[in-house]
Amino acid sequence: MTDLAHIRNFSIVAHIDHGKSTLADRLIQETGTVKDRDMKEQLLDSMDIERERGITIKANTVRIDYTADNGEAYVLNLIDTPGHVDFAYEVSRSMRAVEGSLLVVDSTQGVEAQTLANVYQAIDADHEIVPVLNKIDLPASDCDRVAEQIEDVIGIDATDAIQVSAKTGQGIHETLEAIVQQLPAPQGNLDAPLKAMLVDSWYDAYLGVIVLVRIMDGTLKKGMRVKFMSNNTLHHVDRVGVFRPEMEMVDSLGPGEIGFLTASIKQVRDTRVGDTITNDRNGTEEALTGFKPAQPVVFCGLFPVDSSEFEDLRDAIDKLALNDASFSFEMETSAALGFGFRCGFLGLLHLEVIRDRIEREYDIELITTAPSVIYHVYMKDGEMIELHNPADMPDPSKVDHIEEPRIKATILVPDEFLGDVLKLCQDRRGIQMDLTYAGSRAMVVYDLPLNEVVFDFYDRLKSVTKGYASFDYQMTGYTEDALVKMSVLVNDEPVDALSTMVHRDRAEMRGRAMCEKLKDLIPRHMFKIPIQAAIGGKVIARETLSALRKDVTAKCYGGDATRKRKLLDKQKAGKKKMRQFGKVDIPQEAFISALKMDS
Numbered sequence: 210m211t212d213l214a215h216i217r218n219f220s221i222v223a224h225i226d227h228g229k230s231t232l233a234d235r236l237i238q239e240t241g242t243v244k245d246r247d248m249k250e251q252l253l254d255s256m257d258i259e260r261e262r263g264i265t266i267k268a269n270t271v272r273i274d275y276t277a278d279n280g281e282a283y284v285l286n287l288i289d290t291p292g293h294v295d296f297a298y299e300v301s302r303s304m305r306a307v308e309g310s311l312l313v314v315d316s317t318q319g320v321e322a323q324t325l326a327n328v329y330q331a332i333d334a335d336h337e338i339v340p341v342l343n344k345i346d347l348p349a350s351d352c353d354r355v356a357e358q359i360e361d362v363i364g365i366d367a368t369d370a371i372q373v374s375a376k377t378g379q380g381i382h383e384t385l386e387a388i389v390q391q392l393p394a395p396q397g398n399l400d401a402p403l404k405a406m407l408v409d410s411w412y413d414a415y416l417g418v419i420v421l422v423r424i425m426d427g428t429l430k431k432g433m434r435v436k437f438m439s440n441n442t443l444h445h446v447d448r449v450g451v452f453r454p455e456m457e458m459v460d461s462l463g464p465g466e467i468g469f470l471t472a473s474i475k476q477v478r479d480t481r482v483g484d485t486i487t488n489d490r491n492g493t494e495e496a497l498t499g500f501k502p503a504q505p506v507v508f509c510g511l512f513p514v515d516s517s518e519f520e521d522l523r524d525a526i527d528k529l530a531l532n533d534a535s536f537s538f539e540m541e542t543s544a545a546l547g548f549g550f551r552c553g554f555l556g557l558l559h560l561e562v563i564r565d566r567i568e569r570e571y572d573i574e575l576i577t578t579a580p581s582v583i584y585h586v587y588m589k590d591g592e593m594i595e596l597h598n599p600a601d602m603p604d605p606s607k608v609d610h611i612e613e614p615r616i617k618a619t620i621l622v623p624d625e626f627l628g629d630v631l632k633l634c635q636d637r638r639g640i641q642m643d644l645t646y647a648g649s650r651a652m653v654v655y656d657l658p659l660n661e662v663v664f665d666f667y668d669r670l671k672s673v674t675k676g677y678a679s680f681d682y683q684m685t686g687y688t689e690d691a692l693v694k695m696s697v698l699v700n701d702e703p704v705d706a707l708s709t710m711v712h713r714d715r716a717e718m719r720g721r722a723m724c725e726k727l728k729d730l731i732p733r734h735m736f737k738i739p740i741q742a743a744i745g746g747k748v749i750a751r752e753t754l755s756a757l758r759k760d761v762t763a764k765c766y767g768g769d770a771t772r773k774r775k776l777l778d779k780q781k782a783g784k785k786k787m788r789q790f791g792k793v794d795i796p797q798e799a800f801i802s803a804l805k806m807d808s
């Protein structure tokens with residue numbers, strides 16, 4: 210157990226790609242926590258998928274021993290937090306477990322939307338904040354400008370900001386000294402009953418659920434019985450340890466310390482993030498406050514391309530859910546797609562990550578239906594229905610009104626792209642709330658329907674600003690609007706998986722765009738195929754795909770039989786990725802591409 214005065218707990222807050230993981234690696238390396246030869250790049254991004262995408266998804270933790278220039282030995286606990294907007298909730302909970310933050314800003318870029326969102330969370334959690342200007346090895350680095358920006362936009366003193374290159378190691382020693390000197394030591398009472406915060410939990414195939422904890426008061430010991438206060442469940446603690454970053458068992462953890470416990474817990478769902486852990490008898494009276502479970506906000510259907518893989522998909526989803534309490538699912542049947550699952554996610558990135566993992570780790574090809582938000586449908590009889598799937602929309606004649614979720618979006622963008630950003634937000638039914646400047650960058654705040662953002666807003670934003678805009682959002686609440694369900698009929702058969710909720714004023718435009726897209730995406734068949742968009746019984750847009758005999762072998766006449774066979778095989782493989790609707794084959798990518806808008 211380490212005495213409180215020699216502990217420093219901190220997190221690193223940054224915009225995506227500003228170098229948070231690289232800095233963490235360097236701190237670990239500089240202190241000899243990991244031997245040089247064991248050092249892999251981006252040590253804390255443990256999942257392959259994270260490494261490939263270069264984003265940190267799960268909050269990770271490491272305990273670092275550091276002997277400071279004053280000769281004293283300190284224990285530094287770093288909790289690494291994710292940087293993407295979907296995981297804002299994970300950021301907020303890990304913030305509560307530490308007393309300070311390093312605010313990392315890329316000195317070639319400056320403050321971005323997620324810098325702001327994350328630093329405000331740190332300020333909310335009463336953190337002491339140490340500004341760090343990273344990437345000073347790059348010629349485009351401009352520390353004075355960025356320090357000024359931090360002061361102007363965030364309002365914290367950046368005169369003593371540490372200048373760092375996480376790449377070369379310059380400034381790392383100064384960063385470690387600042388952690389020890391500027392961040393406060395944790396407080397806590399060793400003699401009080403155990404009070405520990407459940408910061409995070411995940412499933413490990415060997416040890417069961419691993420629970421990350423921050424000890425507030427008292428002692429957590431191996432062999433003791435503890436109570437999870439939210440549901441009064443009792444558990445026998447069979448291991449206590451710390452991350453260095455690999456697991457190291459210890460006998461106990463005391464106030465201010467961060468580590469983990471295992472207690473033969475089978476499912477992540479049995480551990481609520483933010484819960485208070487105490488002794489089974491004579492425990493603490495007061496639980497920690499302020500935590501709520503993460504709520505999924507984006508829903509979509511996942512169906513196997515090959516319907517015989519449904520059981521494999523169920524298995525994959527069950528396993529993924531073991532480790533991800535924020536991912537929800539239930540079985541769904543679609544007339545068009547057969548058996549599958551309706552799944553809920555924290556946001557689009559979360560959706561993509563889960564989808565990729567199913568495809569890659571479990572080798573199941575998926576059809577993903579259009580993402581949808583949760584609508585509140587108020588019926589004339591006073592009932593309110595939460596609509597997760599446009600296909601389940603009740604009879605409109607019985608509906609009184611519909612409410613949709615809205616968000617407050619903050620976008621930071623260089624001046625020259627401002628016009629395009631305003632147009633994009635306007636086109637997505639946005640209401641401008643604020644527009645300010647920080648140097649040559651504009652900060653715009655918009656009130657937008659979440660529905661207009663979940664799909665391809667982020668992609669569009671990146672493309673109209675050549676990647677220079679940054680974006681962050683928060684849910685604000687539900688408001689009523691003129692929303693209708695638009696169905697799509699291919700060859701007169703409704704394709705339920707393509708149903709969407711749209712604003713009445715835009716339905717026609719959307720319907721037309723969707724029919725045109727589908728016309729390009731669906732291959733020609735031997736008969737004419739009408740493609741229609743409809744609201745209720747009324748067709749609002751129509752395209753016709755003309756008939757064609759697609760003879761791919763025509764150009765190989767008289768020729769080489771193997772080439773001919775190869776072409777036919779290739780065509781067969783292409784077919785596998787299609788689904789039949791009535792008599793029409795629709796390729797998998799149509800379900801997503803048809804919904805992308807060009808505005």
Ligand SMILES: Nc1nc2c(ncn2[C@@H]2O[C@H](COP(=O)(O)OP(=O)(O)OP(=O)(O)O)[C@@H](O)[C@H]2O)c(=O)[nH]1
Pocket residue numbers: 223224225226227228229230231232263264265291292293343344345346347373374375376377
């Ligand atoms: N030249 C230079 N490149 C750096 C430095 N620090 C980080 N990088 C590079 O910047 C990119 C992003 O760094 P990461 O550490 O992955 O950024 P991050 O903030 O952790 O990103 P997320 O984990 O996705 O939030 C990587 O390609 C790094 O190699 C630096 O000091 N100098």
